[in-house]
Amino acid sequence: MLDVDREAITDGPVGRVLLLLAAPLVAQNLVYVANALVDTFWLGRVSEDAVAAVGLSLPIQSLLGAAVVIAAVGTQILVAQRAGGEDGSGARRVAVNGALVALAVTGAIAVPVVAYPEELVRLLGADPALAGTTATYLAIIVAVLPVGAVGDTVENCFTAYGDTRAVLHVSVVSVLVNLVAAPALIFGVGPVPELGVAGAALGTVLSGIVGFVHILAYAAGIGRDTFRLTRDAFAVDLSVVREVVAVGLPLGGQRGVSELVRVLVVSLVAIAGGAAGVAAYTVGARVATLAVVPALGMQQAAQSMIGQNLGADAPHRARRTTMVGTKLVVVGFLALGAVQFLFAGAIADLLAPDLTATGRSLSVLYLRILAVTYWALGGTYTLLAGFNGASRTRTSFVADLIKYWAIRFPIAVAAVPATATFGAFGAFGVAVAPGLGWGVEAVFWAVAASNVVGFLGLGAYFWYTTRRGMFANAAERASGGDGAGADPADD
Incomplete structure (x- = not known):
């Protein structure tokens, strides 16, 4: 019902095609919002400090998300342009090199954050009593940031080809995993110990890894045939890397400046x-x-x-x-x-x-x-x-x-x-x-x-x-x- 073929994107009714393409993406984003609420829901049954620990980490996570945008959206735009020009090999080459950009950029950021999470949290003016718990949650989440960034980049390639249902499928499976894993890890079930805030982070990480494997399976041609990576695409092309960065870097900067202002405005709200x-x-x-x-x-x-x-x-x-x-x-x-x-x-x-x-x-x-x-x-x-x-x-x-x-x-x-x-x-x-x-x-x-x-x-x-x-x-x-x-x- 929501399938859109390539010819419709370039020849079909603009309004109808846009709505059909957007519908799974809207549903996907709603799933993301629901996934973000899972930790808050369950930790709200642990303690107020547990909820606050997650809340304090969110501004930092949002700022780090700017790095993910560089590769993910830059790749989507370039893959879409090549797909429209019937350049399938070029699109696959962009996808692989875009994933490498995602891995390199987020890896460079994740290492210092994981090494010094408590120091970073204190920069937000966090209460010392909460800084340690918040740092634990943040370090676990950011440790797998490169995996999530690569997964998002590959997902955006399916979006670029018009296969927005693939992205929705991955998101739904991921949130279902978190719905089960989060309470089990937070409160402890059977041999699984009670981990509290750390368990909430591990549940999010587990759902992200499942989503990563899922989208890679689609890219390997298992279950989907709209966008598929082939062996010839796995080669570093510095010109493509530069192109992805040139297109994506301003978008990462855009995300960064907006998120930073949001953090500062919250402080103004607290004062006033x-x-x-x-x-x-x-x-x-x-x-x-x-x-x-x-x-x-x-x-x-x-x-x-x-x-x-x-x-x-x-x-x-x-x-x-x-x-x-x-x-x-x-x-x-x-x-x-x-x-x-x-x-x-x-x-x-x-x-x-x-x-x-x-x-x-x-x-x-x-x-x-x-x-x-x-x-x-x-x-x-x-x-x-x-x-x-x-x-x-x-x-x-x-x-x-x-x-x-x-x-x-x-x-x-x-x-x-x-x-x-x-x-x-x-x-x-x-x-x-x-x-x-x-x-x-x-x-x-x-x-x-x-x-x-x-x-x-x-x-x-x-x-x-x-x-x-x-x-x-x-x-x-x-x-x-x-x-x-x-x-x-x-x-």
Whole structure:
């Protein structure tokens, strides 16, 4: 039902094909969210400190995820372009060398983190009582980061070929493994000892290894035939390595700058809003994470579709894919935002029934502020898919740099009390001057403003670059030319 053949990607109805490609990816991302909640659910039955230990490790894991993006998404974009150009051997060569990039980059990062996890955790301002437990969890998770990065890179090759169901299958099997392994390792079953937080980490690791083996089996031709690695592809090609890094590095930088700001903003929320403010921000962040899942799935599908059409020398269709995808997401997110706005109180009560009156009031306010900007947040993902699919990944990096550092963070600083003294706060000892005393609401509006301004600015730049032949030039490059002299009218 959800199968999409290669011809449909380059010739079929754009909207229908996009939705069919995105549906398994949306389901996959929902599975990821569910998988992330497994540890919290079971550790919540151990102790508050156990839950806090996992929570404290999340900002570091998110920052390390930027390294995974370099190879995984860079490989996806290049494999899609070669697949669209009917260059199967080239696509397989990119896949293998992209996996090598993933292994090298994440391996270089994992070694020092595993060696000095407690020192790293303390940089976040963690309570000494929690630092040791958090470090144990983090070290176990990061030890297998290179395996996960290689697995994600190979998964993205299937996405690039339009086989998004393969990725969904792998994700479902992985989360099922974690659902069984996590409680067994946390609480102990039979000969398995009670491991607590370490058991939660080992359950996540085990599910990741199973997913890695599963996707490699598919790539070997066992159970799938859409994308298959052959022996001739297993050769180091430095030119391909450089190409993967050139395309993926800006995307890794994009992920890094956005995640770092999120860590710092949480510290501002703690200063300006106390426990009630942090609770409200957490409720909003969790809901927003679920809300963006459809947009993220649409972005991943659009990147593959755009790349394949550029490889097939169809720049007009690549542009149309971006426009149709953005319209679908914007309309859908307007409806989603309306529902959240109307039922903000019920959502807050469902997620955090024990909030104080102040915490609930702030949660409802933040949920409503987020709701009226969802259309911009979602539309940004598909606009960026257009740039990424055309290998213009530096645009994504610059866009997020402006969105988070030039708009969101400066406005959020206004939340800090005007009487605050200049000095270090929260994560990484970053120093800020006294704010304007606008309260934690300033952080909420900072998020909203950065979402809307970011979308409008990116939309204007998309119109400008497409008028100047961005997709026509990208199609020329994908087919082996240099793009010189491409006619903007072709786009």
